[in-house]
Amino acid sequence: MEVKRTRLAIDKSPEVIEGADVPLLPMPTEYQQTLWASFTVSGIGLHTGETACVRVRPAFAGEGRYFVRVPQGTNAARAALEMGLGLEDEDEAGAEAGEGEDEAGMTDAEYRQMTLDAYSDYLTAMDQQGFNASFMDYLETEGYADLIQKLRDEGPPRYVFSDPEAPQPRGEDEDMVPAHASALVEPNPVNMSLGSETMTVMTVEALLSALEACGVDNARIEVEGGDEVPTIDGSAEGWVERICASGLCPAPARADLPVWGADRPTGQTDGPWARLQAEKAQARAAAGGAEGEDEGEGEEAELPGVRKLVLRPKEVVSVHRGASFITLYPEDTFRLTAGLDRHVEAPVIGKQWKSWAMWEDMHYKHALAEARSFVSSPEQAMGLRDAGWLQGGTEGCVLIAYGERWYDDELVRFDDEPVRYQIQSLIGALSLLARDGHSGLPLGHIVSYDADAELAAAFVAKLAETAREEDWVPIVDVTGPSEEIDYQELMAEVLGEGGAGEGEAGEDEGAGIGAGEGEFEEGEQGAAGGLEAEDEEGDGEFEEFEEGEEEEAEDDSIIDVEAEDLDPRGKGRGGKARR
Template identity: 35%
Template sequence: MLYQQTIAAPFELSGIGLHSGEQVDVKVSPAPVNSGRYFVYGDEKIPANTQVAAGSPLSTELRQNGKAVRTVEHLLSALFGMGVHNACIELSSAELPILDGSALPWVEAIAKVGIETQLDGDRLLPLAEVVTVRKGDSFVTAIPADTLRFTYGIDFPTKAIGEQWFSWSPAVMDFSTRFASEIAPARTFTLAAYIEQARAAGLIKGGSLENAIVCDGDRWMNPPLRFDNEPCRHKLLDLIGDLSLLGFLPKAHILAYKASHNLHAEFALAIAKQQLLAI
């Protein structure tokens, strides 16, 4: 049996959607055992699981019955990183706010209201065999291991970013503390050369130097960075949010290279299928 926790009291945050540019109010409330994390938008209740997940350009979407909520990865990463398994998330608009581009504002709000343990149990599930998804030279793989470990690599054609690798192996009991200080503060990033193309595609309407770090060739337009390898850490933040759609973390060494939200979602679904076959 897996352990479960919820937040001890509700909290609210508001901001602008990164892609829509629309104002959105979010209320996160405690939820009962086995309810999972779920979004309430209009009259639709959308669970945060692999069955409704879909990677979309530059974000993760959850779609059900013709309705979708978008850019869920930072809040889901914060909830999972802080050990919150059950939560009700009410939205006034379909896209979550980008806030400062990281998961830190969510983590701080969760820490302020506190955590309530609902069930004790195992914190990781064993992985029966290697699971890998890939597209071209991009991949995500999980190798069964005795402890949890993440390794993420990125490679961008700019001197300021270039190739970066980050390996993170938190002890299970220290996961939340280390997530809050080592992963959550890492902000989303982009290249200045990509901005015009993304906006032409109807994306990043709410993007600014206040909610993303922007690289222009060999320099950052809005330094300083919070970490030397902040872009790579942010990709791990996204991966944890996307993997949280499983409802658990596998006992494995998880390696990713140049992966997208689409590939993260495909990877989570592959692990979910293996888990079902193992039951």
């Protein structure tokens, strides 16, 4: 079923800003990007307990994101330098690279970090304290006298590199696995792993989520040591901070690597991007005279890098397992909505819903990246450990629900942290749709409920399977008629006139009950190592229902759902199983 377009993918198209106005927070844009400079992280894998060193490096346009196995000792010393040094050592390293102190005794490294920290506090003040003024006003209010003076004298901090770090071309004989849906191996409810004939890399979702949401479309990810990406603190925040410190730049093109779709014209001489370029050209002309007054009008604006495409499905795509589901509704924006229900096994979590749109809401760094992984009870954590997961330990990186409170309240960053984490992880899964350096996050409104890594993997595989080449369009080529969707009308079409009758709903209510009830166990005993369901004591309702509907409850398999058969409410959410 094809539906009407709703809104632009970018409600306010970001300008390509240069010089002193470079934004501090990295974002995706209409052309392919990569890192300005590489960064290295060393740490322990959450599930294997093995130490791994990961270096994320710039890559050429069209190479996309990919993992490479490198020999022991390749990057370990670099990781120690980047992660283990104090400011004194960092200053020493900066001095070797040509950095020095200013008159106030502030090094470039300190300047960069202070500016990022102050800007982070500024966004928090706007979000939580209702501060409503400019960044400079905030600095004056908080007494950042030295920082204000340096910003006025020098502008935003610059990186020590005079030129972006040169990418290393991908070698034909390297042990490599692409960050793509085709490389998914051993789907399970706990984490996502990618593999090839020569290597495997585990728990990739946090790193890939950060790269996708921050606009790092092409990256060479070198893995040394263990097979699992370091957990850092159980969230994506550590990765985002390093991306912010490294910076972005247009991904350079390789002469010997044609990029699929990069030469696809937008057909728009008056679209958002072209209009922006025309406005900028007119502003420049007004400032410098009549020369170039009509520059940019009537012709397609030239991008500073290789054009980036985005998957724009035209039909509803959905998978579900019992009451859990993930569904994409066609819409011209990047919007994700997630829900979960743990009110029985973890009242402190309860029932949560959250929606996040990239171009409308607070930046990923502050809205989603800080959310940590979680479990619904100490018993669940111990069960996972007994089943072979969480071998790296949970301290400082996993939120553990303990009835009506958290086991360690000091770890909690948001009241709705679990659902924020689910959106963060879903972005990591969707990043696997990316191909040849193009966008992984598709256009549309994606709604998930009680979804885990296994269901997300099935959803990504379904999207990749149903995608057609003509569904990949330039990001600016999504204008269409800007009409609001009538969701009531849409749901009526999806469900059929009047929806399913009460009798039909009652017959199917128990199908797959429990799948998606817990983060890892319920309905997923085989994949999670035979864990027992959390609600062993129960209240009689689950047992009574399951006895009556035993045959229907046996099938917990993931089902691909056609649009006309979709019930977005999820069967099994009503009746005795849920109240």
